[in-house]
Amino acid sequence: MQELGDGDPRQIGGYRLLGRLGSGGMGHVHLARSDRGRTVAVKLVREELAGREEFRARFRYEVEAARLVGGDWTAPVLDADTEAAVPWVATGYVAGPSLQQVVGHDHGPLPERSLGTLAAGLAHALRDIHTAGLVHRDLKPSNVLLTIDGPRVIDFGIARALDTVSDGGVTRAGALVGSPGFMAPEQVRGDRITPACDIFCLGSVLVYAATGKMPFGTAQTGSHVLMYRIAHEKPDLRGVPEALRGLVLACLEKDPAARPGLAEVLRRTGAQDTVSDGVSHDPWLPGSLVAQLGRHAVSLLDTENPEPPAPSPPRD
Template sequence: MGSAPSADFFQPLKADDPAVVGGYRLVAVLGSGGMGKVYLSYTPGGRPLAIKVIRPEFSEDPEFRRRFRQEVRAAERVQGLYTAPVIDSDTEGAQPWLATAYVPGPSLADAVARHGALPVRSVLLLTVGVAEALHVIHGAGIVHRDLKPANVLLASDGPRVIDFGIARAADSTALTSTGVSVGTPAFMAPEQASAGTVTPATDVFALGQIAAFTAIGASVFGDGPSHAVLYRIVHEDPDLSALPAELRPVVTRCLSRDPADRPTLTEVIELCHAASESPLRQGEDWLPQAVAGSLTERLQLPAPAPTPAPAHAPAPAPTPTEVSAPGAAAVPAAPGYTPTGVAASAPTQTAPAAGAPGAVVPGHPTPPPYTQPSHAQPSYAQPSYAQPSYPPPQHGHPPYSQPSYAPGHGTPPPFHAQGFVPGPPAAPAPPRPKRTGLIVAGAVVAAVVGLVVLGSLLPDGNADKGGDKGSGGGSASPGAAQKRPDPQPVSYQGIEMPQNHQLMFADNPPRPAEEPTGAGVLYGHGDLFYYRDTMFGDEKFGTANGKLVLLNNSEKGSLETCRAVTRFTEKIGLDQLTDGSQVCVLSKAGHITLATFRGRSGVKEETRFITVDLTVWRNAEASAKD
């Protein structure tokens, strides 16, 4: 969850943006990312919030929802001084969302891009603050997994770490193919990049990279394609030649390739204090003047939008004898906030009249004022990886009280019959003259029509005697099976597959990734893989989840051809492929794919990759059998 604005800080809402999320009226767009879009809103008391709304395609994945629910519950326990606390959330709605306190400051990535590298003292204070934030995050049983400059915001009194643990919700789901990386390549740890292993030490490695990035203004593992950066992280040493000498002890240890050699968070803080010429104290002067000036701009928040007029004609105003259904309490409207559900109150509370939010019916008690129950932060046992010598920071910071306007209650119920006090009975309508003759005639006509319709539905006696089955009145036999139409092909051009990577045809788009179990692509579950033996130079193009066929030049690649060919294999040597070679791949899941080989990178590159075009017919094998 974040609130780092783009270059214009606050973007106006567009036609496809929701006006209200979970009862919070949205005011502006703060930014967007791989997992969702971030909006500015306000609490009932007027405090600004950053609300991240998860993208719809993630909402449809049950595994993502399960993990997102777990991570949000864990994130609610994190109440550190250097984190943006979770205020509210809805993990069960049609489109999940998460709200945190708004941080009026740029992201570290934005600040460095605009102003360049920061001075040593600012780097040390930032490193200490992020280390304290990680200590609290780890203490709640969370590993950040995606600590990067975009997830560190610069406030006037120190850094704020955001999006902690949320990246795990997208891990190991098919949805990572939609452009979301679980961990940014340039800031991954070696064990995370090579085997997907994630521990608290993974965050320490990222912290070392962030410190170096802040001091140098660039990544110590260089730029370029993600697979090239990941290769350097796993196999090469970082370039620290431009790093100030004061920062080298802490950065060098944090960037140890072996997680066991990295310092604890307590040691990181001690190393930073040892490197500083004066005591490290967070304050208004912790940032350079140019960066601090940009914080003032973000304090000029846009005003909450007025509540729009209803699109339809308003319902008639309730009479004094109407009362709300039980639990539908009248809550005064607050700027930028439209409650979708409130806790049940005394049934004597009245519903507001149309056009008058919070109005009270005369003669009934006034609703109680809005209160926030105290939810003291529970005590959690410190995991085994926490540093026992470093107590959790308190600094007199009281636990955050969770608001009572939690989502999931739905909109207030409308007026119901049991809550309506009827008025005097209306005068009975005058009797209508009887038309007995018309009723009898109508009944006779209806009976005749019914007999005609019933006769048309009876089976034709001539059908079994060789009657005319080709007439317009004939029908298909009940047992005739109808073949499902073939699925529409989906094409993907120029997919680059690094060596020892695989992809799945069910993903949209298919995105190369390493085998998550670390077993290697030859023993994985990929629908298509590219394997290269670095010792013997052997290169294979194959599948670990089905069969494939290399088509001859005379065979035209198509769905019909891929269904007809039978000379199956599982691996093809790369020396058998030339630019334009076509391979049919039939996965066990029933997907059929035509892969067109478009060449490979230069043989002198340490990390090679091939380029393929894919045409995928999903579930085509199943439809062929119907």
């Protein structure tokens, strides 16, 4: 977490900002606390986007839709002000690192027993999202957070508001939404997006979690090459455990209709025996990661409200 800068607000709605968690195409994400002490993540929209009515209308719609997502495997939308000069949305804060951080930097690929719980938890999260009538469309390692109880999915639906704008500010239909390397073939082709899109992305995320690599290239592979391979070539599943390979291969079918539904994914992960109500039945992460999560929780408790910025000296 970064300290607040001079240009960052100290208060958004009823939330006191503590620091900046990150930035993205839509805006900045801050760690904050409510007046009653709950820790939340507040996403503040970029000012240039806030001034575009087509974006604001879509953002308003997506926030209301995201509020309908219930369940134990996502970060719930708690509050929002879509009519503010700079719109914002507050979600429950998930006290855990992203799958990208864990696999890419802190630990490396997850062991097989962790992969089963990861797959089951993500399938439950997608079921909750799809039940609310949403398609995530950008399921990727940075949008999957790991907790002691299991994985949590963030940023469902709301990022689609960016579908209304382009770099030139012109409204566009059927815009390409997603992250190269973790997109579905139908996203690459600009075809109609259905819940099966998220199943393909789930397969790609599981390959990354198991191997530390994307199934269709590396971080150095150009985006156009990645998208061509996603649409036309077979995935590289070297390093994926045999017990998981069949499910992953089914999820990565090019034809959306050939991919398994979430009920089938849950059955094949053995979810009924491993997870329930947002909690893994048994410890699911390696001990080193559990220790890291413990240290993270302690640092969160120790986080104090930042000092207000010093007043500017009076002008002569």
